[in-house]
Amino acid sequence: MFLGPRMMNPQYMLLRLGGFHFGTYANVGLALAPESDRQHREFLIRPFSLVFTAISKSKTNPRQVGIPIAKRPVAVLKTDIQEMQTDDLGCPGTCDSPADCRGAAQCSLAKIGNRKPEIGNIQSLLTSAATDDDEEPQSKNFTSTRNACKLCTPLGACLAFRGVEGCIPFLHGSQGCSTYIRRYLISHFREPIDIASSNFHEESAIFGGSKNFCQGALNITRQYQPQLIGTATTCLAETIGEDMGQLIHDLKEKHGENAAAPIVHVSTASYRGTHMDGFHSAVRELVEQLAVAGEKNKNVALFPGMASAADLRHLKEILTDFNLPLTLLPDYSDTMDGATWSEYEKLQSGGTPIAAIRALGSTQATIEFGRTLVETKTGGTVLQNKFAIPRQLLGLPMGIRESDAFFNALAEIAGVETPVKYQRERGRLVDSLIDGHKYAFEKRAIVFGEEDLVIGLTALLCEIGVTPVLCASGGRSKQLEKCLRAAVPDLPAETRVEEGFDFAEIAEAAPELKPDFLIGSSKGYSIARRLKLPLVRVGFPIHDRIGGQRVLHLGYRGAQELYDRIVNALLEVKQETSTVGYAYL
Numbered sequence: 001m002f003l004g005p006r007m008m009n010p011q012y013m014l015l016r017l018g019g020f021h022f023g024t025y026a027n028v029g030l031a032l033a034p035e036s037d038r039q040h041r042e043f044l045i046r047p048f049s050l051v052f053t054a055i056s057k058s059k060t061n062p063r064q065v066g067i068p069i070a071k072r073p074v075a076v077l078k079t080d081i082q083e084m085q086t087d088d089l090g091c092p093g094t095c096d097s098p099a100d101c102r103g104a105a106q107c108s109l110a111k112i113g114n115r116k117p118e119i120g121n122i123q124s125l126l127t128s129a130a131t132d133d134d135e136e137p138q139s140k141n142f143t144s145t146r147n148a149c150k151l152c153t154p155l156g157a158c159l160a161f162r163g164v165e166g167c168i169p170f171l172h173g174s175q176g177c178s179t180y181i182r183r184y185l186i187s188h189f190r191e192p193i194d195i196a197s198s199n200f201h202e203e204s205a206i207f208g209g210s211k212n213f214c215q216g217a218l219n220i221t222r223q224y225q226p227q228l229i230g231t232a233t234t235c236l237a238e239t240i241g242e243d244m245g246q247l248i249h250d251l252k253e254k255h256g257e258n259a260a261a262p263i264v265h266v267s268t269a270s271y272r273g274t275h276m277d278g279f280h281s282a283v284r285e286l287v288e289q290l291a292v293a294g295e296k297n298k299n300v301a302l303f304p305g306m307a308s309a310a311d312l313r314h315l316k317e318i319l320t321d322f323n324l325p326l327t328l329l330p331d332y333s334d335t336m337d338g339a340t341w342s343e344y345e346k347l348q349s350g351g352t353p354i355a356a357i358r359a360l361g362s363t364q365a366t367i368e369f370g371r372t373l374v375e376t377k378t379g380g381t382v383l384q385n386k387f388a389i390p391r392q393l394l395g396l397p398m399g400i401r402e403s404d405a406f407f408n409a410l411a412e413i414a415g416v417e418t419p420v421k422y423q424r425e426r427g428r429l430v431d432s433l434i435d436g437h438k439y440a441f442e443k444r445a446i447v448f449g450e451e452d453l454v455i456g457l458t459a460l461l462c463e464i465g466v467t468p469v470l471c472a473s474g475g476r477s478k479q480l481e482k483c484l485r486a487a488v489p490d491l492p493a494e495t496r497v498e499e500g501f502d503f504a505e506i507a508e509a510a511p512e513l514k515p516d517f518l519i520g521s522s523k524g525y526s527i528a529r530r531l532k533l534p535l536v537r538v539g540f541p542i543h544d545r546i547g548g549q550r551v552l553h554l555g556y557r558g559a560q561e562l563y564d565r566i567v568n569a570l571l572e573v574k575q576e577t578s579t580v581g582y583a584y585l
C-alpha cells in the first residue's frame with residue numbers, strides 16, 4: 001500500500017516530508033492550494049458563527065429541534081482585526097490589534113505572499129500542485145497567487161448539488177473544507193446549508209478514505225433520507241488519487257445496492273480549477289450519470305451557470321411566458337433563498353426534481369450560458385453527444401445585445417415572438433440609457449470575477465458608454481480574451497484582459513488605470529476602499545451587504561437594475577465630493 005501510486009505523487013510526498021498533520025484542514029488546505037490561503041485564514045478563525053444563521057431561519061426554538069448552540073469563541077474577535085489587516089496588500093494579518101499595525105510599507109512580514117519559496121524543490125512541487133499538467137512550467141520569477149480572484153472548486157459543486165431536489169452535498173476529504181464552504185455560502189445567501197464530510201484523518205490520508213466514505217454515506221442516508229447524495233472530492237482526496245467510482249462500487253457490494261441513497265460523484269481538485277469549474281462539472285455529472293433516453297417532447301433544458309437566486313426565478317418566469325416547459329439545472333432559487341419555516345428543515349424544499357433530470361434525454365433543445373465553455377465538456381455537450389439534442393451556447397444574457405440573443409433563441413424554439421412584456425422592458429431600458437448617458441459616458445471601470453460574468457458585465461458597460469480599463473478573472477480557461485472580444489467587438493484595444501489574475505495584481509494595476517469605479521464581488525472592497533472609489537457589488541460572493549442572492553443580473557430587467565445601480569453609485573460620488581452639495585442632479 002505504501003508503495004502505491006500515492007507515494008509517487010509529488011504533492012503527497014511533499015506533505016509527508018513536510019510533516020503536516022493530515023487531519024488538520026489548515027495544513028492540508030494551505031499546502032495544496034496556496035491561492036486559497038486568505039480564504040482559509042478567514043475560515044480558520046471564524047467557524048462557529050454559521051450555526052446562528054441556521055437557528056435564526058427556523059421559528060422553532062433550536063433546542064427543540066436538537067440544533068447545537070455554540071458560543072462565539074474569543075478567537076473570532078481577533079479574526080475581525082486580522083480580516084481588516086489582510087485587506088492591505090500582502091498583509092499576513094498576524095498583529096494582535098490594529099494599534100500594532102505599522103502598515104504594509106513598514107511591516108517586516110508584509111508582502112509575504114511576494115516571497116519566493118526558498119527551497120527550489122518545494123517551489124516546483126507547489127507550482128505543479130497549482131497548475132494544470134499541460135500548462136507551461138513556471139519561470140524562476142514565479143510568484144504564488146495572493147488573495148485569489150476565484151474560489152474553491154468543490155464550493156461550486158456543492159451549490160449545484162443544492163439546486164437538486166432532496167440532494168445533499170457530501171465532500172470526500174477533510175472536514176474543514178465543508179465548514180469553509182458552508183461559511184462562504186451562508187454569508188452570501190443568508191440561508192443554512194448542510195454539507196456532509198467523510199472527515200479524513202491521518203489514517204485515511206495514507207491508506208485511503210474508503211471506510212470513511214462508506215460510513216459517511218450510510219450515516220447521511222439514515223439522518224437526512226436524501227433522494228440523492230452529491231459527492232465532490234476535496235484537494236486531499238484528489239491528491240491521494242481516490243477512485244470514487246470504485247468506492248461507490250465497494251459501498252454497494254459490502255452493504256447492498258440500496259443501503260445508501262443514490263450517489264452522483266464529481267472530481268473537483270481545487271488546485272486545478274475555480275468554483276465555476278466545480279459548478280459546471282457537477283451539472284455535467286448530474287446529466288451524465290442520471291439522464292436517460294426517451295421520446296422527444298417540447299421540454300427545454302437550460303443550464304444557467306452560477307446565477308443568483310433572483311436570476312433563476314426570472315429565467316423561469318421568462319420561459320413560462322414563452323409557454324416553454326423548462327428543466328432548469330440547477331435551481332437553488334428556493335433551497336438557497338426560501339421563505340421562513342414553521343419547522344426546521346434539514347434539506348430545504350425546492351430544487352430541480354430528480355425525475356426531471358432523468359428525463360433530460362427527451363428534451364427538444366438545450367440552452368447553456370457561458371461563452372468560455374466553448375471547448376469544455378458540459379451538461380449541454382453530454383445531451384448533444386448522447387441524445388442528439390441541439391445545444392445553443394450563449395453568453396450570460398447581460399446587457400441588451402446578449403439578452404437579445406437569448407430572447408431570439410427562445411423565440412425560435414417556441415416559434416413565437418418575444419412577449420410584449422419583454423419588448424416593453426427592453427424599450428424602457430433603452431430609454432433609461434439615454435436618460436443617464438451624461439453620467440455614465442466616458443467613465444472608466446475595473447471589472448473582475450468569474451470569466452463569463454466578466455464578459456457579461458463588460459458587454460453591459462460598453463453599451464452604456466463606460467470604458468472597461470481592466471477585465472480580470474482568476475479563471476484560466478484560455479478563452480477569456482478571445483470570447484470577450486467576440487462578444488464585445490467595440491471593446492477598446494487598450495483594455496487589459498487578464499486571466500489567472502489575483503486581487504493583489506488588480507490592486508497593483510488599479511492606480512495607473514485611473515478607474516472611476518469597480519464592479520465585481522465584495523472581495524474587491526479593500527481595493528475600492530484604498531482607492532476611495534465605489535464598488536458595485538455583483539455576482540458571488542457578496543459578504544458585506546444583505547441581498548446578494550436577490551441581485552438580478554440577467555435579461556433586460558437585470559440590465560436595468562445593474563444600470564441604475566451603476567449610475568447611482570457614480571451620482572453618489574459626485575454628490576459626496578461636491579463642495580456645493582447639489583440635491584438636484
Ligand code: SF4
Nearest residue numbers: 029152177234235270
Ligand atoms: S477543497 Fe477547497 S477548502 Fe478544501 S483544501 Fe481544497 S481549496 Fe481548500
